[in-house]
Amino acid sequence: xxxxxxxxxxxxxxxxxxxxPLSLDRVSLEVYAGEWLAIIGxxxxxxxxxxxxxxxxxxxxxxxxxxxxxxxxxxxxxxxIRRRVGMVFQNPDNQFVGTTVQDDVAFGMENxxxxxxxxxxxxxxxxxxxxxxxxxxREPHRLSGGQKQRVAIAGIIALQPSIxxxxxxxxxxxxxxxxxxxxxxxELNKTKGITVISITHDLDEAAGSxxxxxxxxxxxxxxxxxxxxxxxxxxxxxxGLDLPFAIKMRQALSEQGIAxxxxxxxxxxxxxxxxxxxxxx
Amino acid sequence: MKLxxxxxxxxxxxIHRMDPRAKLITVFIFVFIVFxxxxxxxxxxxxxxxxxxxxVSKVPFSFIYRGLKPVLFIIIFTFILNALFTRQGDVxxxxxxxxxxxxxxxxxxxxxxxLLAIIVVTTLLTLTTSPIAITDGLExxxxxxxxxxxxVHEFALMMSIALRFIPTLMEETEKIMxxxxxxxxxxxxxxxxxxxxxxxxxxxxxxxxxxxxxxxxAMAMEARGYRGDVGRTKFRLLKWHGxxxxxxxxxxxxxxxLILMRG
Ligand SMILES: Nc1ncnc2c1ncn2[C@@H]1O[C@H](COP(=O)(O)OP(=O)(O)OP(=O)(O)O)[C@@H](O)[C@H]1O
Ligand SMILES: [Mg+2]
Numbered sequence: 001x002x003x004x005x006x007x008x009x010x011x012x013x014x015x016x017x018x019x020x021p022l023s024l025d026r027v028s029l030e031v032y033a034g035e036w037l038a039i040i041g042x043x044x045x046x047x048x049x050x051x052x053x054x055x056x057x058x059x060x061x062x063x064x065x066x067x068x069x070x071x072x073x074x075x076x077x078x079x080x081i082r083r084r085v086g087m088v089f090q091n092p093d094n095q096f097v098g099t100t101v102q103d104d105v106a107f108g109m110e111n112x113x114x115x116x117x118x119x120x121x122x123x124x125x126x127x128x129x130x131x132x133x134x135x136x137x138r139e140p141h142r143l144s145g146g147q148k149q150r151v152a153i154a155g156i157i158a159l160q161p162s163i164x165x166x167x168x169x170x171x172x173x174x175x176x177x178x179x180x181x182x183x184x185x186x187e188l189n190k191t192k193g194i195t196v197i198s199i200t201h202d203l204d205e206a207a208g209s210x211x212x213x214x215x216x217x218x219x220x221x222x223x224x225x226x227x228x229x230x231x232x233x234x235x236x237x238x239x240g241l242d243l244p245f246a247i248k249m250r251q252a253l254s255e256q257g258i259a260x261x262x263x264x265x266x267x268x269x270x271x272x273x274x275x276x277x278x279x280x281x
Numbered sequence: 282m283k284l285x286x287x288x289x290x291x292x293x294x295x296i297h298r299m300d301p302r303a304k305l306i307t308v309f310i311f312v313f314i315v316f317x318x319x320x321x322x323x324x325x326x327x328x329x330x331x332x333x334x335x336x337v338s339k340v341p342f343s344f345i346y347r348g349l350k351p352v353l354f355i356i357i358f359t360f361i362l363n364a365l366f367t368r369q370g371d372v373x374x375x376x377x378x379x380x381x382x383x384x385x386x387x388x389x390x391x392x393x394x395x396l397l398a399i400i401v402v403t404t405l406l407t408l409t410t411s412p413i414a415i416t417d418g419l420e421x422x423x424x425x426x427x428x429x430x431x432x433v434h435e436f437a438l439m440m441s442i443a444l445r446f447i448p449t450l451m452e453e454t455e456k457i458m459x460x461x462x463x464x465x466x467x468x469x470x471x472x473x474x475x476x477x478x479x480x481x482x483x484x485x486x487x488x489x490x491x492x493x494x495x496x497x498x499a500m501a502m503e504a505r506g507y508r509g510d511v512g513r514t515k516f517r518l519l520k521w522h523g524x525x526x527x528x529x530x531x532x533x534x535x536x537x538x539l540i541l542m543r544g
Contacts, residue, residue: 093494098441106516
């Protein structure tokens with residue numbers, strides 16, 4: 001992974017109303033080009049608020065947010081920032097603007113004044129990338145939630161962004177829809193080098209990321225690779241978070257007196273260790 | 282859930298394929314030139330144009346009748362009024378104060394044709410043009426109004442978002458209704474007051490939901506770079522074909538014929 005900094009957040013604080021408590025409290029964060037960053041934290045910990053700061057939907061009370069060196073406070077840069085930082089929201093229905101798939105994919109491009117011939121080209125390739133080719137004329141109420149989310153992703157890809165933020169974008173989907181959306185995103189992350197920030201309550205999904213950040217009360221309280229973060233399951237429980245399946249399994253095993261190394265945090269690793277454990281007996 | 286928004290009947294007749302602008306202009310002008318007709322010839326032209334429209338559109342007559350049904354009463358009512366209160370010409374039937382004259386009958390038939398022609402032609406527009414195409418057509422035609430600060434783009438976007446969310450809200454209504462029915466709410470029987478009261482617990486969650494959606498949608502639109510009409514391009518393309526010029530030519534001929542032949 002290259003260590004080129006894509007987003008720099010410095011001492012960012014924000015509150016929704018003058019007399020409200022801080023929703024973000026001196027957050028500093030760097031996002032590197034090409035990485036998959038997971039943000040976890042229980043309800044109301046400030047994850048969505050942070051995400052909205054990253055594309056200038058809301059502006060910092062204090063501190064700065066830089067995207068590729070562009071400041072979100074800079075009114076001339078804001079549209080370019082929003083083009084570079086795409087965002088997929090939780091509810092598939094409430095972000096579908098067009099009356100058909102192609103209208104929805106075109107919406108962002110229309111806003112950015114891309115001319116029509118270019119739009120047609122980009123639309124075709126974007127729909128292909130999310131495996132939705134051939135649905136151009138489909139209406140939203142004839143699409144599943146997962147399909148709608150993939151159309152939303154296509155609309156963002158068409159703008160050739162450098163980063164896509166998923167704000168619990170898979171939480172309202174069935175397992176199949178979730179799988180489809182995540183595999184499309186992983187593909188984009190790997191082949192197109194698109195940076196992904198995934199806000200999620202699904203710790204199994206977070207376990208597959210490059211880096212995890214945990215938030216509480218508007219602050220970043222934990223940060224590191226999944227391996228580092230899941231090394232301290234007690235800490236996660238303290239934060240009101242669930243644990244990935246493999247970690248729970250590991251704990252249950254050690255309670256039964258079966259010693260498994262604290263390194264195993266993915267299902268495969270656990271299986272691998274258990275297998276070896278058995279063979280040495 | 283099967284749902285056709287508005288009355289649009291998909292098809293591929295030449296009228297279906299015409300540019301919505303051509304159809305909108307035609308209907309708009311037609312509504313005015315209808316009033317030029319004042320004798321059997323001119324009314325005959327109107328009728329011929331209307332019938333030709335129906336035939337070429339290949340829309341089953343039952344659909345047209347359905348569009349007509351709500352206003353049929355008004356047509357019959359004006360027919361009767363005109364028949365009864367025009368007291369010129371020869372008396373055809375007379376019974377007490379009731380009197381039907383030739384002029385009355387003629388007047389009644391003419392007025393009915395006039396109403397019928399207007400309604401059928403407008404229905405034909407909505408039957409052969411998808412709501413979104415009508416919106417596109419209106420947006421382009423009304424563009425000059427921007428000079429006077431009329432929010433043409435916003436108006437069109439509002440229309441298209443409304444069209445997009447109608448099925449979503451219908452589904453939601455159905456869901457809420459089922460949820461309420463499962464709790465014993467009865468929507469289909471009882472007095473009007475009782476049924477009205479049953480609607481309230483349906484409307485409240487529906488409105489709350491709609492506002493939440495609106496908020497989310499506004500956020501999503503902004504995230505995708507929406508900033509009103511500034512520097513915006515358009516994906517939906519309206520294309521003017523020979524057939525559209527043809528339609529306007531037919532309309533011009535009809536207008537000329539009406540002017541020349543009226544008495
Ligand atoms: N539009 C708003 N107006 C006022 N306060 C808000 C608004 N949105 C969020 N908040 C407050 O800001 C804090 C952080 O909320 P945020 O939505 O960022 O949390 P979150 O981590 O995304 O939670 P969730 O997991 O539920 O999505 C919460 O205390 C919340 O009540
Ligand atoms: Mg949130």
